[in-house]
Amino acid sequence: MPAAVIEPEKLLRELAELWVNLGKEEDSGSMGVLRACSMTLLTLAGAAEDAAAVDETLALLMRDHPSRAIVARVRDSAEAELDAGVRAQCWKPFGQRRHICCEQIAIAASNATLDDLPAVILPLIAPDLPVILWARAPRLFDTPARRELSRMAWKTIVDSASAADPVRALEELARESEAGLTLGDLAWTRLTRWRQLIAQIFENPEYAGLLPSVARVSICHPGAAPTVGVRYMAAWLLQSLESAGSRPEVEWRKAPDAADAGLVRIEFATADPSLLTVVIRKLEGAAVETQVNSITTRAVFSAASDYELLREELAIPRRDPVYEAALKRAARA
């Protein structure tokens, strides 16, 4: 039976000892270890979630954003559980003799001790550096502990892609955002490459000049109803087109045979389609084809992993006005 008490001071002492021991282990090679820390990354996960996948994602992230990682895994149980341990996450870059190490604090908690987490975590945060909360477990999002942790953090990252009720999920996020929380949503991050393709087309002044005449937008989505990601895309597209003076009709189309939950096809055109027709569609595998009138190009969109998505979000540890505007619009659509 694990203890239901954590002493943050003891954990900090263990962290210090960890670094001393790592230094001793490496001393024979005379190069020592290199300690790196650019932020505190808090992860709030359910104990039932794939612990190995979370660890792997964090290990990859350490290379881009060396952090003090604090991972709280919360068991869905009424039994009191609170335990913690420290370890180092090390890697040796190819061709180099020195290990680079980041520190990780793993906390095991349960529903019964969830409210104790903020007080435990507060003294463990690395001083003077950004704090980012990855609220990975959807069931823990609407809890006082998550809200308290969000208050400590510069930014809270969620993933609403698989929300059972997309409309409700968006409304909830929009409420939090309006209340002042800096949010990132991996469902939005997955759209970056699609959005960038669209933006690139309109770097051409000839095409940009036709934007006020765009009369029709068609978004093809998998499943019975548009997901949060599809709703974000529609909101962003419409907002951007409206700011250019267009008032297009929007058509939602269902793609019955889509292989994944992402976007399938986006099409928009001027009233006279011979002036401007843009089609971006997913092909088999990882390819995406862009057709602008008669010019066709291809790009490769390999499935973005949690690591790639988080890496993008961690690079923006502040408010993201484009996302916030799209969220607001998507929530009221």
Next chain:
Amino acid sequence: MPAANPFQDPLRFERRMPECAVVIFGATGDLNQRKLMPALYRLMYERRLAPGFAIVGVSRTPLPDAEFRARMRGAVQKHLENSPFDEGIWSSFCQGLFYVPGDVHDTELFHRLAAKLDEIDKARHTGGNVLFYLSTQPSQYAPAAKGLGAAGLSRGRGWRRLIVEKPFGHDLASARALSNELQQVFPENEVYRIDHYLGKETVQNILAFRWGNGIFEPLWNRRYVNHVQITAAESIGVEGRGAYYQESGALRDMVQNHLLQVMATVAMEPSGVFEPNAVRDERAKLLRSIRILKPGEVAGNAVRGQYGPARIGGQEVPGFRQEPGVDPASTAETYAAATFFVENWRWAGVPFYIRTGKRLPKRVSEIAIQFNPAPHFVFGQNGNESMPNLLILRIQPEEGISLKFVSKQPGAGMKLRPVSMDFNYGTSFGERSPSAYETLLLDAIEGDATLFARQDMVEASWAAVTPMLEAWGNEKPDFPNYPAGAWGPARADEMLRGRGHHWRKI
């Protein structure tokens, strides 16, 4: 006023690239196949190029478009680094790939080129924007520019820019003559003189390091800096470039352009704004402040060398004079070291030592800033020696920054030992760094000349090396004077010893 793009998201998206055509003269040549085409393909792979982007290859070899595309495909597959080759991407990339055969001395070539560019503009909506890239022998720069001007291609509906590869002349007079010929066709602000060293991420990072942090700049002057060493060493020989190399030599090939530009980046004043001309003004000012050696000062401040044969790692390595295409009596230097002084308040009296060479023990490029020792060393009684602090800016192969200082060795007594605090560019940012050519091509397409050499910079750096060129031109050297695999001739060590310094052991 062009319509604004409402879809832009500057927090997340890469830089905006306008539609354009890139015309590459010397398209069947080595540089295009090894560097330019893989860089352009890679930019396409990363979705950095606009959909209507087009490339027109120009060269003397008569080839149909299909054959040119097949050759470029082979070149990209062979020379692409750190990326997979993707058939789908290639098929859309090569739709924008065209070829116009011809000689730059033939006016007809330029009329055919104009017709092709018109056709591409109509089909791919390039907005009339054209970037001309002279990837040819330097003797063809002026005729190519003249031909473009005569055919009306240097001006048009969109922007027209010209990229020129080094060498920008072979001395001060020829650099001025070349510039005059180019400027008769393209205004100076549309001439992009490429120096791929300035496109390296880590060279750019010097500016971020110096101007983005408050703690280093106060130390960045004669009061705290003892001297600076800039090293660009190659372990390989001339690798089939013997004919070119024996005409240029290490001073012209590396020091006059790359290394003086790196030195200027390290030593220039911070600009008021980070804009192309503001940064280039400061870089040019620094280059103009380099003290020009008097003829009698060259021997004490510059050393040249040429490698001879040696046995390295169980293999016989030929000397420079035994390399294919090299005159067995060649007096070209494969090693050059020089001491430069900057005549301004910040750097007066601080030596900047530069060395570069072929067949040195390892491939390494770095800048070492050695600070003055502690003014009064109190730990001498324990056998400790005062060790100067060193700040190392590593350009290649392990890009990063290290600060060396001393620390107490754990245990009884006060024994000191040097330790290193390292920032490693590759491991701190996991993303792949773009190649220098990717960076510079994007910059030129975007119209950002910050990392390109301006004519006044070129002239100032030629002026700085002219005394050495003249002195060395008048004396027959005793070559070879260092074996392949060594750190250059002994005289290079003596040059530093005279000032109480020594080359770092890298």
